[in-house]
Amino acid sequence: MSATKRPGRWLRVLLIVSLGANLLFMGAIAGAWARFGGPPEMTPGPPHSGVVFYRELPPETRREMRQSLKRVFAAIRGAGIAEAEEIGAAIRSEPFDAERLGAILDEQAHQIFDAQFDIKDVWLEKVREMSTAERAAYADRVETALKERGKRPPKPPRGD
Incomplete structure (x- = not known):
């Protein structure tokens, strides 16, 4: 063994x-x-200016905005699920109906556009409620953030 x-x-x-x-x-x-x-x-680009406007608000104001916009966000989420199924069916349809798919995407764009206006209205109301000093401080924060966005240390050159 x-x-x-x-x-x-x-x-x-x-x-x-x-x-x-x-x-x-x-x-x-x-x-x-x-x-x-x-x-x-x-790498992601600098944040959109709308994101900066929101981020620079005081935390309590952001919380109030989220509360005010819950119905808008809920509608967008609910519509998104139904639209995904409808878009999938339109893409699979035989014969393919490009006009139907375009109409679905147009409706989706209109819903997003309407939501952006709702968000803008709520934001504008919050800014309107600020005192002169609060608005000035907010404007300073926004200006600083907008100037600083996208400023990252340069990346080393690639050896391609």
């Missing part, structure tokens, strides 16, 4: 060293991605 030889201790050490090297390499890749944001085509 031959005894099976167990792998030596050196093999276990080699596997642990290999695992450590792989983890170190993956950590370096993840760190570079976090620092430089990946390829330029994958």
Whole structure:
């Protein structure tokens, strides 16, 4: 009977060293991605000015706006589910009816446009309720944020 030889201790050490090297390499890749944001085509652009207008409001005002707009957001979510099914059916239809699909997308665009006006109206009312000093401070925060958006440290040139 031959005894099976167990792998030596050196093999276990080699596997642990290999695992450590792989983890170190993956950590370096993840760190570079976090620092430089990946390829330029994958990095998000600066926030839309509407986002800045919202973010710079006091937290209590943002909370009140969210409460006021719950019905708008609920309608958008509800319509989105139904529209997804309708869009899917329109794309699958045989014969394909481009006009029907276009009409569905037009209606979706109108709903989004209407929601944007509702949001604008609520925002404008909140700004209207501010005192002169509050509006001035808010304007300063918005101006600063708009000037700073998109200012990121330059990325190193790619070697393509």
